[in-house]
Amino acid sequence: VQDNKHRLLLLIDNFGVMVDKFNKQEQQRFREILTTFPDIKIIGGTAVVLESFYKYDKPFFDFFKVMKLDALNSKEVKTLLLRLGEKHGTDQIKQIAENQPGRIEAMRILTGGVPRTIVLLFNIFLDSDHGNSIDDLKKLLDTVTPLYKHRMDELPPQQQEIVDKLALNWDGMSVGELVKRTRMESKAISSQLNLLVKSGVVSAKKSTGKKKFYQLQERFFNIWYLMQHAPKRTQKKVLWLTRFLEFWCPGKTLEETARNLASRIKSEKNLHPDYVKTLTHAYSRAHGLSSEMRDKIIEAAKGKLSSEDDLPITAKELSVRLEGFVKKGDINGALSLIEKASLPDTQIDYYKGLAFEDTNMLKEAEICYVKAAEKGHVGAMHDLATFYVDELEEYKNAEKYYLMAVSENHVPSMNDLGLLYEQ
Secondary structure, eight states: OTTTTOOEEEEEETHHHHHHTSOHHHHHHHHHHHHHOTTEEEEEEOSOOOHHHHOTTSTTTTTSOOOOOOOOOHHHHHHHHHHHHHHTTOOHHHHHHHHOHHHHHHHHHHHTTOHHHHHHHHHHHSOOSTTTHHHHHHHHHHHHHHHHHHHHHTSOHHHHHHHHHHHHHOSOBOHHHHHHHHOOOHHHHHHHHHHHHHTTSEEEEEOSSSOEEEEESSHHHHHHHHHHHSOSOHHHHTHHHHHHHHHHSOTHHHHHHHHHHHHHHHHOTTOOHHHHHHHHHHHHHOTTOOHHHHHHHHHHHHHHSOTTSOOOOOHHHHHHHHHHHHHTTOHHHHHHHHHHTOOOHHHHHHHHHHHHHHTTOHHHHHHHHHHHHHTTOHHHHHHHHHHIIIIIOOHHHHHHHHHHHHTTTOHHHHHHHHHHHHO
16 A cells, blocks of 8 residues: 555444454554554444543544534435336336325434435335345344433433433323323423433433423434333234334325235245234234234235244134123133233223123223224224114214214115114
């Protein structure tokens, strides 16, 4: 290099992880080499900020010029996705950018504008490499583990508990909800939340009223926490992916992507098992997907994977098994089965309502039906209205929920509302 009067430029990804594997003596030797031979230049990328870069008693303190890359803005995310679409030979992204720009923004919010994460999430849905993008995502999560673990360890115990509850819930939580989950006093939670907001760990958003809802600001940090710390049940670990699906694939688009997934699972022999299992759980919990399409994906996955794999159960199988619990009067067994079934939240409440009604626990049934109906479950609207007619004889409430279902073009509710008026 010196003889030719050239410089050696090394481009190293995951530079922080590489340096972290060196012991202190090796780090000192590495620094000596770079100091002795100034013609060697390094440009490194890292998702981990190491102590050896910023602590004064460490080998690389003030040695490298550290530049923190800002997250991509909306325009940059759009440009990146369009280029990815061109690379994969699909005009789907171009159509989305022109007709549904909100979906691009959903991608930016979920990934925090991190290019690497955007590419991985894009590949999960347009994966032409046998589903290996799930493995890539796991590797990325492993890479950021030292940084995120350090972030958690640095928080005081009360803040760690609050962050844990927010992360496992994923959606925003109010102070009142956190009080129930943590058993801490409201004033203590509010005080700690203010500190977490100031430090940038948590963000606060106002609802339509005065109530604030809190969630982890960096959504990828939330993804990492779910993947690392959520209960072993697979559906909890893919909650983040389910929420992404709901943002990225609204309405009919969700049905289309689900149909394509079911077709791929059936036709492609070398799909990665984790890819099949993860996507099956994500789609099975997504709001807006029809029960028929949900069951098609599950059946396709069961035909691809072994019987030992943890997969959701179909609506038909759920109904048969629930009937068995109800006949025995085993409400706890029924509720446990519903919780493990990997269903959307609205359907969980709906099936609980059915189980409670069939075991003559009418108050509990009403509560669950109302929850499901208020969340938009049309079947729950109809069954709740019928419940008010048959069980409680509360005809005004019956009319209310029949009308709610009629507004969703639910034909049986139109007929039953007509019968209610006639009677």
